[in-house]
Amino acid sequence: MSNTLNLIKKDPWLEPFKNAILGRHQHVLDKEVELTDNKRMTLSDFATGHFYFGLHRTNDRWTFREWAPNATKIFLIGTFNDWQEQESFALKRIDNGNWELILPAEAIQHGELYKLKVYWNGGCGERIPAWATRVVQDDATRIFSAQVWEPQEPFQFTKKPFVPKTDPLLIYECHIGMAQQEEKVGTFNEFREKTLPRIAKAGYNCIQIMAIQEHPYYGSFGYHVSNFFAVSSRFGTPEELKQLIDTAHGLGIAVIMDIVHSHSVKNEMEGLGNFAGDPYQYFYQNERREHPAWDSLCFDYGKNEVLHFLLSNCKYWLEEYKFDGFRFDGVTSMLYYSHGLGEAFLNYADYYNGHQDDNAICYLTLANKLIHQVNSRAITVAEEVSGMPGLAVKVEDGGYGFDYRMAMNIPDYWIKTIKEKIDEDWKPSSILWEVTNRRQDEKTVSYAESHDQALVGDKTIIFRLIDADMYWHMQKGDENYTVHRGIALHKMIRLITATTINGGYLNFMGNEFGHPEWIDFPREGNGWSCKYARRQWNLVDQKNLTYHYLADFDAAMIAIINGIKDFQxxxxxxxxxxxxxxxxxxxxxxxxxxxxxxxxxxxxxxxxxxxxxxxxxxxxxxxxxxxxxxxxxxxxxxxxxxxxxxxxxxxxxxxxxxxxxxxxxxxxxx
Missing domain, CATH: 2.60.40.1180 (Golgi alpha-mannosidase II)
Structure with a gap:
């Protein structure tokens, strides 16, 4: 390895931290050698756990495997054996803490439900297999179970290989469940039929889909994942998601997934929280196990089995569903022992003071290497707020390998400006500095607001600008000063944010037309209502209202950006x-x-x-x-x-x- 990486050569201010940077880089190289049997195989060869673990059908039999080193007995139970423990469905311990069961083809059928009954010293419990690819919830009992999913006619993709357009990357961030007009949970099919055409017409070339991985609580926005290999069944079937992605590709739209590897839901019956009586099987020990702010569990990135699980998860979504990449959630939380909480990050020393989780850094770097090995055109985006240098720099140059990092300073700046400054104090020099304040060797995704600003407890830009007058003065001819001001500034804020990008631009679903109010998912406090967990497309469709002005402007702005070669x-x-x-x-x-x-x-x-x-x-x-x-x-x-x-x-x-x-x-x- 070179004594000086390009990351340091391009930023001499990193020279005092050379040893730390070189050490992290070497850690990745050493771990890759270890995982690939001294380079006898590739990372992609290593990340194939989903082919080995879980339930798989061959011509004449079913094979099921699970990693559960702390288990003493495991039974496969389900509708095929009336949920009873039977010796013919007992798994056998094989090697490395793995268990296996081989069944004749007629033993279980497509669509049947199943779980594991796991025993350990001092206890037992029902568990959903860690590698389950289909998990469903019973409407009456609200209990989740794995489901056998081997359709006779699996979906065949028609568009291959797909080449994403990234000059520039124009992301439409969306959530399947709340993408429909009706007060309900929307589906993959409805999104494909009704929402995708809107996105294509608006000119965006990429959708970033939230909440794909199965999660027990709908209101978590998909960030409390229980089943990492399972598509959330509340939106539809795996085939319907594949059809959505295939249709998007046909429209020239890339599809990236909001992937959650930064933490896991605490649930034990649905998730990995205490899989075989071992609360630390997948997660860090002692006080590092629980995330203090998110009420969730933190993966132990130092375990090779956990790396195998997470890296295989990346490869699975790329190959099985043809996703074009990932937006990694909660990267700041992964990078630091403190999860970034209470940290100021005022200077470079804050990134190299020994408070960083080198195991997590190693995982993220390996994940990027793997993803681009599986698909060289894949897109990876880091949601990271601390400003860690090298995040979106190539691995061989000493970086962590992401293609883009989120410019999270920009929406914070707009909120602060709108809240704290009168219009006369908006300084153009400050605005331009803020929207272009980034590391010059790293591409960013700029945005004025994302889903974060649309949640209950916060406000979208349009709601901050117009507030209650949105209820009374958005009719054409009835606009007051507040509405005129809000519409004008909404366009200007988006224009300067989108036209100063150095990589990509992101908009959250509906914000382009100034969707009113906030997002509030169904919960006990609102009577389990979907009233605020939907998108009111009728507002932009009604030409007697002013919302369509903002949508029309957004489309015109995106068209100009799209029309300039290598704009970013x-x-x-x-x-x-x-x-x-x-x-x-x-x-x-x-x-x-x-x-x-x-x-x-x-x-x-x-x-x-x-x-x-x-x-x-x-x-x-x-x-x-x-x-x-x-x-x-x-x-x-x-x-x-x-x-x-x-x-x-x-x-x-x-x-x-x-x-x-x-x-x-x-x-x-x-």
């Missing part, structure tokens, strides 16, 4: 800012982006030095078609004015009328 890779060049006027201008290639955050003052003949030529307006937040005032004539050709002072710089004056609280995008035509 083009440099952002600031042309001008004046915090007094609240004016900002920057360019990317032949496009100029101009913002006037001033709430009351419009400017005539405001000049910017740009390349000589002719410019046309291709997008204007103040256009009447997007709910603006229409104060400018956007059909006008804008010619630059010669100034001998700037002849050597090849710059001329572009003079514009810029209405208050508006933004425009111009393209150089010649």
């Amino acid at each position: 890779a083009t440099p952002i060049e600031e042309i001008w800012h004046d915090d007094g006027d609240q004016i900002l201008a920057y360019k990317r290639n032949d496009h100029v982006f101009v913002f006037n955050f001033n709430p009351v003052k419009s400017f005539s003949d405001y000049g910017f030095l740009v390349e000589p030529g002719s410019y046309e307006v291709v997008l204007n937040t103040d256009s009447k078609e997007f709910g603006g005032n229409g104060l400018t004539d956007d059909s006008m050709e804008h010619l630059t004015n010669f100034d001998p002072l700037y002849k050597k710089e090849n710059k001329e004056w572009l003079k514009l009328y810029i209405p208050a609280r508006s933004a425009m995008v111009l393209r150089k035509t010649k």
Whole structure:
């Protein structure tokens, strides 16, 4: 291994922490050698536990295997044996803490339910197999069971291989259950038929689906996972999810999964919490076992069996369902013994002070190596708030191998700005710095808001801007000042966030049209109602309401970004800012982006030095078609004015009328 990795070469401020960085990198290399039998196989060969463990059908028999080193006896029980322990369904201990059962083909049938009855010294209990690929809940008893899933005609994908478009990556974050208009839990089929066409029409080229892995409590948003290899049955069958993904691919839309490997639900009967009487089989020991803020359990990434389980899980979703990658949830929680709680992360020393979980770092790095080994075009995104250097740097350069990291500072900045500053104090220089504040060698996914801002206890941007007036003044012709202001700023915030990306852009389902209110999943406190766990598409479809203005603008904005080759890779060049006027201008290639955050003052003949030529307006937040005032004539050709002072710089004056609280995008035509 080189004594200096590219991660350090590109950032000399990391030099004092060279030994820690090299040590982490070597840890990954050593662990890979260990897991792959001294490189006699690949990581992909290693990550095949789902083919060995669990229930599998061959021509003439069923084979079931489970890892349960603490068990003393295990029986397979189910509808096929009236849930009774029978010697013919008793597993035999084989090697390395594994158990096995071989049954004739006629012993169990597709659709039957099953569990394990596990005995250990001092106790016993029913458990759902750790590697179960189908888990269902009984409507009457609310009890979960594994289900035999071997359909006679498994789904056949029609689109292969799919090549995601990532220049740029435009993510539509979504949740299947709450994607429908009706007050109920939506399905994969409904999403495929009703929601996918909306996303395609809006111009997004990737969907990030939440809550795919089975979870006992619907209101956890899918983040308290119990069964890591099972598609949540509340949304439909495995075949229906595969059909959704296949249809998305046919529309040119990549599908990435919000994967949860940062923690696990505490449940014992459904989950892994105390699988065979051993609370530490999958999880850290003592005080590190429980996550103090999430009421969940923390995986022991130092165990090879746990690495096998999680790495196999990554490969399973890629190959079985043709997912195009993953957004890894809770990466900050994995990286630090403190889970990032109460940490300030003020300087580089905070990333290399011995408070980091090197086992988790090793797992994440191996996971990225594996994922890209299985599918070189796969997309991986890290949800990480601390700013850990190298997260989205190639493994061979000393990084952790993610393709993107979430720019989590941006939504926090917008919330803080909207809450704490009057409009006159919005400083364009501060705004531009914040949306471009990132490590230059790491690609990010920028976003103004995600599902986090839409949950009960928080507010979406549109709800912060308009609040209660959304209930009374969103009818066309009845808008008041608050609504006009909210609509204007909603467009401007999205425009500056989306057009300053260096990798990707994300929007949460419905936020593009200013979906009102918050998300509140059915729970005892709201009478188990789905009223706020759905999307009111009727609002954007009604042309007499103002919501469609925001959706139309979002689609126009996305179309412009899509229409510029390698948009995310083009440099952002600031042309001008004046915090007094609240004016900002920057360019990317032949496009100029101009913002006037001033709430009351419009400017005539405001000049910017740009390349000589002719410019046309291709997008204007103040256009009447997007709910603006229409104060400018956007059909006008804008010619630059010669100034001998700037002849050597090849710059001329572009003079514009810029209405208050508006933004425009111009393209150089010649």
